[in-house]
Amino acid sequence: MLGRMSQKPLRIGFIGAGANTRLRHIPGFRALPGVELAAVANRSRESSRRAAKEFGIARAAADWREIIDAPDIDAVCIGTWPWLHAEASIAALRAGKHVLTEARMARNADEAVAMLGALQEAGRKQPGIVAQIVPAPLTLAFDATIRRLLDSGVIGALREITITQTGVAQADASAPLTWRQDVERSGHNIMTLGIHYEALLRWLDDDAEVVAADGAVFTAERPGEDGRPRRVQIPESLTVLARFPRTGARLVIHLSGVETTLPRNEIRLNGSAGGLRLDLDNEILRHKPLQGTSQQVVIPDADRGEWRVEADFVASIREGAPVRLTDFATGLRYMRFTDAVWEAWRAGKR
Helix, strand or coil, X not given: CCCCCCCCCEEEEEECCCHHHHHHHHHHHHCCCXXXXXXXXXXXXXXXXXXXXXHCCCEECCCHHHHHHCCCCCEEEECCCHHHHHHHHHHHHHCCCEEEECCCCCCCHHHHHHHHHHHHHHHHHCCCCCEEECCCCCCCCCHHHHHHHHHXXXXXXXXXXXXXXECCCCCCCCCCCCHHHCHHHHCCCCCCHHHHHHHHHHHCCCCCEEEEEEEECCCCEEECCCCCEEECCCCCEXXXXXXXXXXXXXEXXXXXXXXXXXXXXXXXXXXXXXXXXXXXXXXXXXXXXXXXXXXXXXXXXXCCCCCCHHHHHHHHHHHCCCCCCCCHHHHHHHHHHHHHHHHHHHHHHC
């Protein structure tokens, strides 16, 4: 099953058929030569059948474990909420199957540790087994350029990074509970905290240490899927203060789902000789020297990253290409940061 598989079809089984699987993964895999969409297991037998029919997947499974146990499936694509990422990934790796799992990696760092351990154990038994997390897509087009500019010293010594993402998604107190607000399904993941931090890891060779975190739940209960009230245990607004020990640079993150004015979505990197501002809504990177005017940074075609998740996954399986976006070790790094923020917030609540 492992190693070079260019001489036979690579058969993919889908565990979960959520929005990203439908919009990205299924079309992405279908576009690759020699890849077969072998099976799908969604939340129910009927929804699995609907997904199989809609996307031309060979068969529908009643339970996700059927995908794991199927001897004809080479790799799994896990597109569920975070609550199943660890269990399904570990089961697949133990069964000798390659794994592509949706972000966030897991519900917490303990689950991420177990996932990395399962990969390492599987790799000792079957060298070449591949495990990949779907990368945070927000900054893919800019990552190489930002890294190059920081390494060149164009903004001098890095002093502060600020990440701001706000919107109105959680402002309506009558809206039902979503998986992102449900601690059972989402764990310690708070809004887009993990995927923003993952982007920083592509630019900096450093792990931030959390200094403080303050968050708020403004709507204590929301209707669950059955209509009954459910507690909201994940912040609807969050502010994090952290510091990068290698450089001493500060990290300030503000995320909010209750901003009823105009939304904000940007990352700023301020240094001793200037700064960079990434406008994520308009996909524009600007450079402002300490003395001078702000200029838009032209992203060279060679540096402009793009969505290659499915192609990269298959290349790692067939050609042995290393997993870069994103490997389990990096996922564990952002899950540890997520956990540290969670613990700091909880400690502040007491």
